[in-house]
Amino acid sequence: MADDDKDKTKGREGEVPESPGHPVSPSPRLPANRRPATIPLYGVMAQFDNPSELVAAARRTYEAGYRRINGYSPYPIEELWEAIGFHHTRLPVIVLIGGILGGLGGFFMQYYLSVWEYPINVGGKPFNSWPAFIPITFEMTILCAALAAIFGMLALNKLPQPYHPVFNAPNFALATRDHFFLVIEANDARFNHDEVVQFMKSLGPTEVSDVEV
Amino acid sequence: MSETPHKEVGVHTTTPVVGPGLTFASVTDKISSLVLKRKTPLWWFFGFGVSFILVQVLLLTITHLLFTGIGIWGNNVPVGWAFDIINFVWWIGIGHAGTLISAILLLLRQKWRTSINRFAEAMTLFAVASAGLFPLLHAGRPWVLYWMFPIPNTMGLWPQFRSPLMWDVFAISTYGTVSALFWFIGLIPDFATLRDRTRSKPFQIIYGLLAMGWRGSARHWHRYEMAYLLLAGLATPLVLSVHTIVSLDFASGVIPGWHATIFPPYFVAGAIYAGFAMVLMLTIPLRKFYGLEDFITMRHIQNMAKVMLATGLIVAYGYMMEAFFGWYSGNLYERFMIYNRMTGPYGWVYWLLILCNVLAPQLIWFKRFRTNLVVLFILSIIVSIGMWLERFVIIVTSLHRDFLPSSWGMYSPTGWDFSMFLGTIGLFFALLFLFIRFLPIISIFEMRTILPEAEVEEE
Numbered sequence: 001m002a003d004d005d006k007d008k009t010k011g012r013e014g015e016v017p018e019s020p021g022h023p024v025s026p027s028p029r030l031p032a033n034r035r036p037a038t039i040p041l042y043g044v045m046a047q048f049d050n051p052s053e054l055v056a057a058a059r060r061t062y063e064a065g066y067r068r069i070n071g072y073s074p075y076p077i078e079e080l081w082e083a084i085g086f087h088h089t090r091l092p093v094i095v096l097i098g099g100i101l102g103g104l105g106g107f108f109m110q111y112y113l114s115v116w117e118y119p120i121n122v123g124g125k126p127f128n129s130w131p132a133f134i135p136i137t138f139e140m141t142i143l144c145a146a147l148a149a150i151f152g153m154l155a156l157n158k159l160p161q162p163y164h165p166v167f168n169a170p171n172f173a174l175a176t177r178d179h180f181f182l183v184i185e186a187n188d189a190r191f192n193h194d195e196v197v198q199f200m201k202s203l204g205p206t207e208v209s210d211v212e213v
Numbered sequence: 214m215s216e217t218p219h220k221e222v223g224v225h226t227t228t229p230v231v232g233p234g235l236t237f238a239s240v241t242d243k244i245s246s247l248v249l250k251r252k253t254p255l256w257w258f259f260g261f262g263v264s265f266i267l268v269q270v271l272l273l274t275i276t277h278l279l280f281t282g283i284g285i286w287g288n289n290v291p292v293g294w295a296f297d298i299i300n301f302v303w304w305i306g307i308g309h310a311g312t313l314i315s316a317i318l319l320l321l322r323q324k325w326r327t328s329i330n331r332f333a334e335a336m337t338l339f340a341v342a343s344a345g346l347f348p349l350l351h352a353g354r355p356w357v358l359y360w361m362f363p364i365p366n367t368m369g370l371w372p373q374f375r376s377p378l379m380w381d382v383f384a385i386s387t388y389g390t391v392s393a394l395f396w397f398i399g400l401i402p403d404f405a406t407l408r409d410r411t412r413s414k415p416f417q418i419i420y421g422l423l424a425m426g427w428r429g430s431a432r433h434w435h436r437y438e439m440a441y442l443l444l445a446g447l448a449t450p451l452v453l454s455v456h457t458i459v460s461l462d463f464a465s466g467v468i469p470g471w472h473a474t475i476f477p478p479y480f481v482a483g484a485i486y487a488g489f490a491m492v493l494m495l496t497i498p499l500r501k502f503y504g505l506e507d508f509i510t511m512r513h514i515q516n517m518a519k520v521m522l523a524t525g526l527i528v529a530y531g532y533m534m535e536a537f538f539g540w541y542s543g544n545l546y547e548r549f550m551i552y553n554r555m556t557g558p559y560g561w562v563y564w565l566l567i568l569c570n571v572l573a574p575q576l577i578w579f580k581r582f583r584t585n586l587v588v589l590f591i592l593s594i595i596v597s598i599g600m601w602l603e604r605f606v607i608i609v610t611s612l613h614r615d616f617l618p619s620s621w622g623m624y625s626p627t628g629w630d631f632s633m634f635l636g637t638i639g640l641f642f643a644l645l646f647l648f649i650r651f652l653p654i655i656s657i658f659e660m661r662t663i664l665p666e667a668e669v670e671e672e
Contacts, residue, residue: 160425
């Protein structure tokens with residue numbers, strides 16, 4: 001199974017690009033005297049009006065050979081993560097391990113405490129009265145698997161992450177309402193600023209903009 | 214996601230899951246404006262005020278309880294369990310509908326769950342909070358609560374894992390934890406929406422912190438959906454196990470009327486029954502006051518009524534089997550228990566329960582009543598009362614006359630029993646009112662997924 005979480009070539013988000021970046025004109029929002037000559041670039045972002053256009057554009061971008069790409073949408077779109085080549089996540093394995101550890105831990109906690117640490121004879125029942133230990137073993141399995149699912153998801157997503165370059169992009173606040181975005185990151189092996197802008201304009205977006213780090 | 218978004222195979226498609234003409238923008242703006250823009254309505258202040266007064270009643274009761282002891286309640290030998298356990302089981306049962314809607318209906322791909330799951334999950338949390346108070350305070354010394362957890366201590370004591378009450382501790386705390394996290398995880402994308410929509414700086418910071426930097430990345434969504442699905446898969450057996458374990462508190466005892474194998478499924482069905490009644494009772498006024506008819510359509514209301522009817526029939530079957538096995542067992546005490554339950558001093562409670570839980574909901578068979586909001590609202594109140602009476606019947610009538618006539622007795626609740634119960638109702642509603650004021654009561658991002666425009670068309 002190809003594990004995309006580990007596959008560096010397919011891009012990880014949330015990282016500042018290792019490449020020196022491609023100089024662009026700095027944000028006009030800064031006062032002129034504080035504007036540096038160039039600032040590093042996170043990537044180039046295209047904006048779309050509907051999910052079908054975004055998925056089609058993402059597919060074409062992937063087919064054009066770009067790998068460090070990402071889509072942003074207001075709701076989960078299965079076709080989108082397939083289109084950017086992100087097929088598998090390690091999360092189910094993490095949850096399975098969490099569940100197994102929780103189950104074993106839950107049972108052996110009861111076994112150790114009831115047999116070794118604090119053996120009490122209750123109505124002549126064996127110290128290791130395992131059928132009575134099953135409910136707590138079950139609950140511990142569920143608890144640890146659920147915690148693994150939640151914290152595993154957050155960890156793999158690198159959340160919480162208060163700042164991210166894409167938040168600088170124009171209209172990006174609408175990514176949580178009704179707008180759709182596609183980003184080619186500057187640390188993609190084939191990234192060339194002018195070519196990427198040209199390419200993205202050919203995808204039929206409503207707007208193409210640079211995203212500063 | 215590739216199927217037609219608002220129709221389901223095999224279900225009548227005349228009443229859609231969402232109203233016509235909704236878009237990503239209108240759904241987002243409508244639901245988030247309930248939190249962000251709309252002026253707090255007068256009924257909110259009224260409702261929250263009344264609930265808040267009841268919370269004070271709860272605090273007063275607890276204070277008196279801690280200073281005096283649980284003798285202020287009416288339960289005493291032979292009826293050692295009464296209002297405290299009745300209310301505990303009642304509240305926990307109500308909570309189960311939330312998990313059922315959010316987890317089991319998700320696994321069954323019932324898209325109509327989308328507009329009610331957030332609300333139902335919140336209800337679960339607040340019901341579990343209310344439920345948890347009762348065993349905690351009934352234990353008498355809540356400040357040594359930690360004795361119930363396997364924590365190394367200087368006394369060298371450890372919990373007794375063979376006891377169903379210990380299983381309860383693990384089941385309820387797991388249920389509370391998982392429900393809270395499941396609910397919070399479901400809220401993250403909506404927190405991001407609120408963060409991006411609000412114009413108030415303090416709320417931007419608060420919702421921003423809660424959203425944890427969510428930005429709708431496709432990679433994030435993939436893991437998020439996976440986590441959500443796995444959690445639903447985990448919560449499903451969890452919710453069944455929790456009420457099973459609650460029923461084992463009774464079933465593993467030898468008291469006539471408790472020692473029955475039918476208890477776990479019968480309790481689980483009763484829990485879902487009570488829970489759906491509560492969801493209906495809360496949804497009907499809420500959708501009216503907030504004008505959410507496009508989001509919570511008659512389809513939802515009818516579906517919930519049908520689930521209520523189905524679980525009500527399972528519960529009725531449970532009552533029948535209880536009576537049948539009482540007779541068929543040939544056991545003197547079991548037979549007497551059923552006889553006493555139906556004709557003894559608490560017989561009127563039993564017949565009232567049959568009226569509320571078995572007879573009244575039969576109206577739902579008729580479409581005329583199933584689509585009448587007033588009838589459904591009243592029915593949901595009747596069922597909630599019926600489910601409370603059921604726990605009263607199971608607990609009190611079994612305990613007050615068991616094996617030896619010399620140790621029979623009667624139970625009557627005191628004012629503090631009622632003030633404690635009313636207080637938890639206040640706590641539940643106070644939390645609910647805060648929830649509907651500060652958080653989106655409908656999952657915005659999940660509503661987007663069921664809109665017609667969410668469908669991806671590929672060449």
